[in-house]
Amino acid sequence: MTAPLLRALAGESVWPPPMWLMRQAGRYLPEYRAIRGQSSGFIDLCLTPVRATEVTLQPIRRYGFDAAILFSDILMLPYALGADLRFLEGEGPVLKPIRTPADMAVLDAGRLLAATAPIMETVSNVRAALGPETTLIGFAGSPWTVLCYMIEGHGSKEFAEVRGLAYRDPVLFAALLDLVTQTTVTYLSAQIEAGADVVMLFDSWAGVLPAAQFRRFVIEPTRIIVAALKQLHPATPIIGFPRLAGTMLSEYAATGVQGVGVDTSADPVHAAAAVPAHIAVQGNMDPLVLVAGGAAMTEAASAVLEAWRGRPAIFNLGHGIVPQTPPEHVAALVKLVRDA
Numbered sequence: 001m002t003a004p005l006l007r008a009l010a011g012e013s014v015w016p017p018p019m020w021l022m023r024q025a026g027r028y029l030p031e032y033r034a035i036r037g038q039s040s041g042f043i044d045l046c047l048t049p050v051r052a053t054e055v056t057l058q059p060i061r062r063y064g065f066d067a068a069i070l071f072s073d074i075l076m077l078p079y080a081l082g083a084d085l086r087f088l089e090g091e092g093p094v095l096k097p098i099r100t101p102a103d104m105a106v107l108d109a110g111r112l113l114a115a116t117a118p119i120m121e122t123v124s125n126v127r128a129a130l131g132p133e134t135t136l137i138g139f140a141g142s143p144w145t146v147l148c149y150m151i152e153g154h155g156s157k158e159f160a161e162v163r164g165l166a167y168r169d170p171v172l173f174a175a176l177l178d179l180v181t182q183t184t185v186t187y188l189s190a191q192i193e194a195g196a197d198v199v200m201l202f203d204s205w206a207g208v209l210p211a212a213q214f215r216r217f218v219i220e221p222t223r224i225i226v227a228a229l230k231q232l233h234p235a236t237p238i239i240g241f242p243r244l245a246g247t248m249l250s251e252y253a254a255t256g257v258q259g260v261g262v263d264t265s266a267d268p269v270h271a272a273a274a275v276p277a278h279i280a281v282q283g284n285m286d287p288l289v290l291v292a293g294g295a296a297m298t299e300a301a302s303a304v305l306e307a308w309r310g311r312p313a314i315f316n317l318g319h320g321i322v323p324q325t326p327p328e329h330v331a332a333l334v335k336l337v338r339d340a
């Protein structure tokens with residue numbers, strides 16, 4: 001028996017579509033907050049296999065989603081390379097910015113596998129705990145989005161420092177892009193070897209780029225990562241999520257991925273037409289309508305389901321679950337999708 005989510009990523013129109021939700025493990029769940037409270041911080045939680053395993057499994061036990069996603073963060077890669085990273089309560093991630101060759105010298109690709117060994121232990125623990133019908137998704141940030149945080153030093157609307165550096169010092173920027181691209185291959189390959197059935201690339205800030213740079217900083221590194229992973233693990237499907245890609249969605253779909261994540265802003269009918277019929281679409285209900293619930297949610301879920309009907313697809317949100325989401329609304333959404 002092949003798991004429903006893997007069938008969708010193999011190009012099959014599975015109905016009702018398999019589902020999981022971005023950030024399905026997190027602060028909206030009381031059982032997550034309990035374990036988070038026992039950890040000395042978010043990084044500590046990500047690097048403690050028993051706790052990270054438990055937190056990964058919590059939403060599967062509660063809702064029976066078709067996929068578990070490894071509990072970790074896209075910034076664990078730069079952290080493992082030696083970047084100075086902290087998660088500040090209520091502020092999100094803060095990194096010591098990398099903007100010069102001297103800053104870059106603190107990064108050491110040689111540390112990656114030793115530093116991420118606890119994450120690989122979590123992957124194998126989770127895989128061992130799941131039934132064959134549930135797919136385990138490993139992930140990394142896409143090089144562009146990881147560099148957004150590494151160079152800017154924190155979240156931003158425009159990422160002006162990162163985009164400025166790419167224009168001002170293309171040589172340093174290219175070296176950083178190459179380092180993150182190559183280490184992402186090593187990191188995802190290790191997750192697959194540890195037991196991840198699928199890997200996903202989160203490109204949350206793809207949408208801040210003009211078209212020419214979208215091709216060089218989003219599409220090209222994605223192609224390189226996909227090609228390298230296909231060489232090492234030809235059977236492992238890859239999902240790419242180029243958030244706010246807009247009109248670049250169909251070009252992105254040609255990077256070799258088996259699934260394309262569609263963000264909240266996209267018309268799902270347009271996205272279903274822009275992504276070729278052998279590639280699964282994944283998304284894209286508004287996370288805020290999940291907070292509202294009720295008739296608004298029923299209508300929003302139906303619109304996505306109708307757009308996805310008859311083609312390979314995975315039901316998801318268009319971005320991560322927000323902390324104020326009532327857990328019972330998630331249960332109601334699962335029922336809506338399962339009854340479709």
Ligand code: CP3
Nearest residue numbers: 022023024025026042069070071072073074092202204320
């Ligand atoms: O359940 C899952 O989806 C798996 C775990 C996961 C997390 N982050 C856990 C997390 C995944 C896949 C991510 C990806 C991630 N992390 C992205 C890409 C997706 C997106 O949301 O656009 C990005 C940009 C990050 C970086 C990051 N991590 C930010 C900006 C923040 C702060 C914002 C916030 O929600 O607090 C984090 C922290 C973070 N990552 C939390 C969780 C559960 C909250 C930390 C806590 O518990 O204190």
